[in-house]
Amino acid sequence: MPIEVHNTLGRRREEFTPGKPGEVTLYVCGPTVYRELHIGNFRAFVVFDTVARYLEYRGHRVHRVQNFTDIDDKMINRAQELGIGVPELAQRYIEVYFADADALRVRRAEVHPRATEHIPEILELCRVLQDKGHAYQVGGDLYFAADSFPGYGKLSGQDLAQLEAGARVEVDERKRRPADFALWKAQKPGEPAWDSPWGKGRPGWHIECSAMAMRYLGHPVDIHAGGADLIFPHHENEIAQSEAATDGPFVRYWMHNGYLNLEGRKMSKSLGNVLTVSELRHSFSPEEIRFFLISAHYRSPLNYGPELLQAAAGGLERLRTVLTRLGELHAQAGEIPTEADQAFRGRLAAARQEFEAAMDADFNTADALAALFELTREVNQRLSTANSRPLLQEVAALYRELGGVLGLLEEEQTEELDSDLQRLVQARERARAVRDWAEADRIRAQLRDRGVVLEDTAQGVRWKRSRS
RNA sequence: GGCGACGUAGCCAAGCGGUAAGGCAGAGGACUGCAAAUCCUUUAUCCCCGGUUCAAAUCCGGGCGUCGCCUCCA
Structure with a gap:
């Protein structure tokens, strides 16, 4: 059975095949590290970590890259607020990010590139765009001309003409058209800056992802992922500038996760309705949080609420209990394979198959969990000391393996009582x-x-x- | 104004044309010294109205409602 992926580009579910058999390149848009992330942000990282794990389970070697945006307006403002340098600010929140991500069992990428460490690549991309007539300079700023790229709007379904008609963007006077966007921004007094052919300045937001994705993964990248709020304009702009520069496709599959809502509204820093991982960890374990985050399909909106997390924790508890029980049975079971074993072995294969079918269908983690729960009922129903150790071990190993794909049930709970x-x-x-x-x-x-x-x-x- | 998503039991949530998975909570029963855990039983006019079809939660049209993107945002 092939893996099917919902591709935002085209809004269809498609069979997934890597550009190079057995190797998958995956770029996840990472955070701007100017403050602590909230669990809505982490939904994306947990979801795409799960995607990567499943691709690995399916035998692909996955090359993961996830950037840090460590220079932009928010970085500069926050650093000023705190009276520290932008690099210090970045360092601080990169560490916080890793602490949270590690707790949530988000595996680290092969590379976590930072924008400020890739200025040469960014400048090169800007230069190519300017040479090819896709960019124009105004003062010390360099803008991408959206209408120079015929495919502009193909990801988000936006139409350039409509965009302008309904634009309620506060129009930057220097731009020729509202949809144009900055590739390079001139330095303002007191801001960090790098030398460039257009004078001292810093990269625009969109260009860094293009530069770093292509630097580490080449092009086209197999999967480029992020939250749904990045579809427009960020990813639309990435496509425009990357494809204009290379004359080839930038990304084969675009994946976007749905929002995490709080009281029915998108959790976002600008709305101020955020909850950080460290806050949530006062009440719930990282594993419970992760379980919650993958308890719905990744593209659906997911509501946050303490009672919803509580329900998730209850579900996870059921899985943990069955593992404990398997351990106890194992301690008392015999070594000799029994008839009861044989009867159950078929169920193991079926559970695996159900799990895979669910994950193949655009990474349906909710359905995959259901497969684990169905297995759990049968284990509780039928397994006893009449089963042999090898069989019980096999069952436990299956939980670890499939749970591991979801980033759950990985570690033993070995706490001792005082x-x-x-x-x-x-x-x-x-x-x-x-x-x-x-x-x-x-x-x-x-x-x-x-x-x-x-x-x-x-x-x-x-x-x-x-x-x- | 343009673009898009969603609406399934008390709550969460699968489902992609063949007659409604799973989890949480509740109720009853079994097991238990009592509990807990576990097992069994139990709860759905799939937002509304039309249409297509032998057959629709699933497709089409029209409503209603919720949310989002179009400005930084996972």
Whole structure:
């Protein structure tokens, strides 16, 4: 079964084939590092991390590049606000980004290029565009002439004429047409700047992604991804400038994720309704956050709410519980394969198949999770110590493997109980052994008050942390 | 004004022409010393109105509603 991808360019689901068999180039538009990101931003990074993981699962080697925009108006303003240099600001928030991304199990890209470290590539691209008549200079600024690129608007479905008719852009006087955009911006007093043929200045926003994507991944890039808010104008402009410069296609598949909404409105820095990962981590684990973020299809809007995260956490808990149970069974099972094993083995293959079918269909993580839940019901229903260790191991390995594709269930939970808590558990066991239920219940309540929930199973007592 | 997305059970959410997955929460039952976990049972005129079709949540047309992009934005 082929993998199918919804390509924003054309708005159709298409069969995915890498330009070079077995190798996939993936460029994800990264953050502007002027402040801490919010979980809406991270939806994109988690989603495309999952995409990359699945492509790898499917046997592709994935070359991932994700940039940092470390120079633009917001960077300059914020640095001034904080009284620090732009490079310091960038460094600070790049570190914050990685801390959050690592926690959410977003794998690092092969390269995380920064705009300021690719000025030569950017200048070269600007020069080519100017030479080919796609750019014009006004003072120290260089603009891309949108109407010089016939395909302008093909990604977003915008029509140049309409764009201008309805433009409520505050028109930059120096631009010939409202849809034109800056490739290079002249330095204003006090701003960081680099030398260029047009005088001292800095790159425009759109050009950096084109320059860095092509620098590291060549062209066309297989997949170029980002949030839906980047479709226009950012990605439209990237296409225009890149294709005008190279006379060839820039990207084969464009992928865009839907927004994360807060109270029905898009979570965004400018609206001020944001929630950061570190804030959310006071109440939920990174794994629960990740589960939540992939619990809907990536192109659908997703609402945030504490109760929604709570529901997601409940679902994840179910998966974690079955893994614990598999471990307990494993400890007591025999080595010899049994008939019960054989009966179940077919189910494993089916679960894998369902999972793959879901992910093949434009990375339907919600459906993929459903496959794991269906497997879980059957495991809980049918697996026992009548199964052999090898089979139980196989089941656990499947959870780890498929969960791993989603960035979940990767690490063991190996937390140990404090020794005094352990003593309480043992004391309760002793009380239970002599059927002193009052004492046992008293201790259980005591543990509950200290955040530990007990479950008495056929395999012995099991404990877990309660959510406070 | 232009472009676009979405509307499925109390909540979340799959579904891409063949008769409604899955999760969370609730109710009942089984298991349990009691719980918890788990299992079983249980809940949908798929926003409305037309149309196409043997057959539509799925396609087409028209409404209504919500949200987004067109300015920095994942």
